[in-house]
Amino acid sequence: MLLLDVGNTRIKWAETTQGVIFNTGAATHAGKPADALSILGVDEPEQIWISSVAGPAHDLALTKVCVARWQISPNFARTKPEQLGLRNGYAEPLRLGADRWLAMIAAWADTPADCIVVDAGTALTVDAIGADGQHRGGIIAAGLQTSEKAVLGATRFPTRQTPLTVHAGLGLDTEACVRQGAMLSALGAIDRASAQLPGARRVITGGDAQVLHPHLGGDWQLRPCLVLEGLLLVAQAA
Numbered sequence: 134m135l136l137l138d139v140g141n142t143r144i145k146w147a148e149t150t151q152g153v154i155f156n157t158g159a160a161t162h163a164g165k166p167a168d169a170l171s172i173l174g175v176d177e178p179e180q181i182w183i184s185s186v187a188g189p190a191h192d193l194a195l196t197k198v199c200v201a202r203w204q205i206s207p208n209f210a211r212t213k214p215e216q217l218g219l220r221n222g223y224a225e226p227l228r229l230g231a232d233r234w235l236a237m238i239a240a241w242a243d244t245p246a247d248c249i250v251v252d253a254g255t256a257l258t259v260d261a262i263g264a265d266g267q268h269r270g271g272i273i274a275a276g277l278q279t280s281e282k283a284v285l286g287a288t289r290f291p292t293r294q295t296p297l298t299v300h301a302g303l304g305l306d307t308e309a310c311v312r313q314g315a316m317l318s319a320l321g322a323i324d325r326a327s328a329q330l331p332g333a334r335r336v337i338t339g340g341d342a343q344v345l346h347p348h349l350g351g352d353w354q355l356r357p358c359l360v361l362e363g364l365l366l367v368a369q370a371a
């Protein structure tokens with residue numbers, strides 16, 4: 134089976150055999166996820182499951198690539214009001230992003246206890262799940278790159294290309310101040326949002342998870358493939 138997690142910046146994939154992931158990868162798609170899919174170096178799959186937050190036009194283009202390349206019509210995992218023990222907390226459940234829903238499904242499937250799920254991608258999302266499987270809500274904030282772009286796009290100071298070192302402290306030049314601003318915004322948002330569910334298990338995924346993880350207070354589990362793992366669970370239950 135081929136699993137695809139189509140985000141706003143990158144397409145992530147996993148190949149599975151007999152319910153086990155044996156190969157994963159990620160590629161930036163520059164706004165054209167279907168083009169990225171058309172050149173993905175993967176074996177011919179028997180089935181394809183997709184998590185997408187790219188919108189209907191891109192989903193149609195992704196479907197066309199799957200049909201043209203492998204003669205397979207893919208399954209799209211959609212957010213549900215309730216699935217695999219988890220209850221969506223949104224008043225309009227279908228508006229919750231499929232990636233957030235699947236990450237929560239995977240985290241919840243591990244251990245049915247209070248849980249905080251962070252997905253640090255283009256957007257930084259934090260979601261809380263109660264021990265009863267009830268989604269308690271979340272936040273959508275700027276991811277690291279998005280946060281830097283927002284500041285640079287709204288100001289006029291000159292910037293240079295500098296080596297990308299990031300930590301949990303302050304900056305001493307313009308570039309470092311912008312970068313540290315993004316970093317501390319993300320860390321602060323994660324801290325404050327996760328404090329809404331004290332004592333909860335905490336998991337983090339997404340492209341920036343590895344950078345953020347060493348600087349988070351408390352015990353956080355780094356789970357790079359959480360969305361794809363949730364997608365696999367949904368595919369297996371279908």
Ligand SMILES: Nc1ncnc2c1ncn2[C@@H]1O[C@H](COP(=O)(O)OP(=O)(O)O)[C@@H](O)[C@H]1O
Pocket residue numbers: 139140141142143144161253254255256276277278279338339340341
């Ligand atoms: N090789 C990379 N290319 C682009 N972004 C990367 C890369 N490695 C880490 N990142 C960071 O990860 C973020 C994207 O994370 P990802 O989880 O793939 O996002 P999305 O699901 O929104 O596509 C970027 O905003 C960037 O800060």
Ligand SMILES: CC(C)(COP(=O)(O)O)[C@@H](O)C(=O)NCCC(=O)O
Pocket residue numbers: 139140141142186228229230231232233252254255256257258273
């Ligand atoms: C919040 C998101 C943009 C995160 O996407 P990502 O950063 O992973 O590309 C995505 O989950 C989405 O489009 N959600 C729909 C709105 C919502 O969850 O309320």
Ligand SMILES: [K+]
Pocket residue numbers: 140232252254339360
């Ligand atoms: K994501």
